[in-house]
Amino acid sequence: MSILNNTRELQRIDAAHHLHPFTNTRELNGRGARIITSAKGVYLNDADGNRILDGMSGLWCVNVGHGRKEIVSAVANQMEQLTFYNTFFNTTHPPVIELSRLLSEVTPPQFNYFHFTGSGSDSNDTIFRMARYYWELEGKPEKSIFISRRGAYHGSTVVAASFGGFNSMHKQGGLPIDGIYHAPSPDWWSNGGDLSPEEFGRKVAAQTLALIDGIGAHRIAAMIGEPIMGAGGVIIPPKTYWPIIAQGLKERDILFISDEVICGFGRTGQWFGCEFMGTEPDFMTMAKGITSGYVPMGAVAVSDRVAKVLIEKGDEFTHGYTYSGHPAACAASIATIGIMRSEKLVEHVREDVGPYLKEKWLTLADHPMVGEAVMEGLIGAFQFTSNKSARAGFPEAAKIGFTAREHSFQNGLVMRAVGDRMVIAPPLTLTRAEADDLVEKAARVTDLTYAYAKKQGLM
Ligand code: PMP
Helix, strand or coil: CCHHHCHHHHHHHHHHHCCCCCCCHHHHHHHCCCCEEEEEECEEEECCCCEEECCCHHHHCCCCCECCHHHHHHHHHHHHHCCCCCCCCCCCCHHHHHHHHHHHHHCCCCEEEEEEECCHHHHHHHHHHHHHHHHHHCCCCCCCEEEEECCCCCCCCHHHHHHCCCHHHHCCCCCCCCCEEEECCCCHHHHCCCCCHHHHHHHHHHHHHHHHHHHCHHHEEEEEECCCECCCCCECCCCCHHHHHHHHHHHCCCEEEEECCCCCCCCCCCCCHHHHHCCCCCEEEECHHHCCCCCCCEEEEEEHHHHHHHHHHCCCCCCCCCCCCCHHHHHHHHHHHHHHHHCCHHHHHHHHHHHHHHHHHHHHHHCCCEEEEEEECCEEEEEECCECCCCECCCHHHCHHHHHHHHHHHCCECCEEECCEEEECCCCCCCHHHHHHHHHHHHHHHHHHHHHHHHCCCC
16 A cells, blocks of 8 residues: 555654644644545545535535635646746736736725735734825824734734734734733623623623723824634633724724634625624734635735825835745635635525524534534634533533534534634535534534533533
């Protein structure tokens, strides 16, 4: 048998030579990594012959489903035509031109300019520099501070990880960098106490504006936020939260950055999460769904307000990546947007499979160990609890989320665990039958995890 057909041998080589992202290598190597070998639609196949429903769209990215020939041939054709050319030094190429035009059509009306990057992290680093440069050109260089939030995820580069609100990330590498402040998270389940979600949303929004006023709005360049926090556990903020913040930022002349890396490209049942939340950002961070993950790509949507100043008052913006506007990535993105439009995937999520899955998903909260279940569009979560009415958690050492994630994989469903919160974001092509399969499997996982918790004397 060839080495590449032997799971254990592949795991041994992986352990010997591959340092995985966001992974404790020592623990992984003790276990052996799961090897995914192929995928079609919403299902993955692993090296042991298991078929697994990809409830996470890879890593929140394969929005149009796996193995779409249209994208594969668009990329192949582009690579035969023009494999690479840069977009520095007064050059451009047809796919980047076409993609820029398409993005201006699918994004909210204030966005007509796009700067291309290689990832979501790069995009946030780009925005950090671009927003500061904007205020410098406006004669207000003191507006240099950024507001983000605890529990937010914005990427792993130095600026993006500093924007992020995870202590575990800040601890490594001496972050955050200066000039970034974190407002409280709108996580009602963990922090809402006796307040209703609406009251809690108003309270956190007021705390955020108080933080801003304490620092001084004249010193603040921008605030960044995900419409729905993804990697932080699919925290869907109370309806009262974003409108108050968006209005407060406008009144204080602070730019707003909507990080759409997860929420963009149809995830919430709108093209972009800011449309779902009713905000009007000055920048949007984009990646993942922009190419449905087929080829790496990120982008920054720059509003007319900002672009006008950069173009009319600015000199050369001394920033860019070799792969800014890579032809193959542009081809993948054009094909992705083509599929989303022709298959009406945004409408499919908003009007069909989204509400269908939500109704079933929310019933998971009837389980004695599940405190809440939430979903908007095709992004959702449920929270394990040892006591529903007290919204009590489990000790970290009990590894509830981790155990549930293992049960999930073993029962043919990828769910991600964020602490003891299980999250899903399946491909937007999900059918009703696949949604049934997903919820059935998730329900089985809750039962198995409940049995484990009882056995451990945790319930
Ligand atoms: N922003 C958000 C909201 C994200 O979820 C992510 C990645 N999960 C990023 C930024 C970083 O994107 P990338 O991993 O492509 O750098």
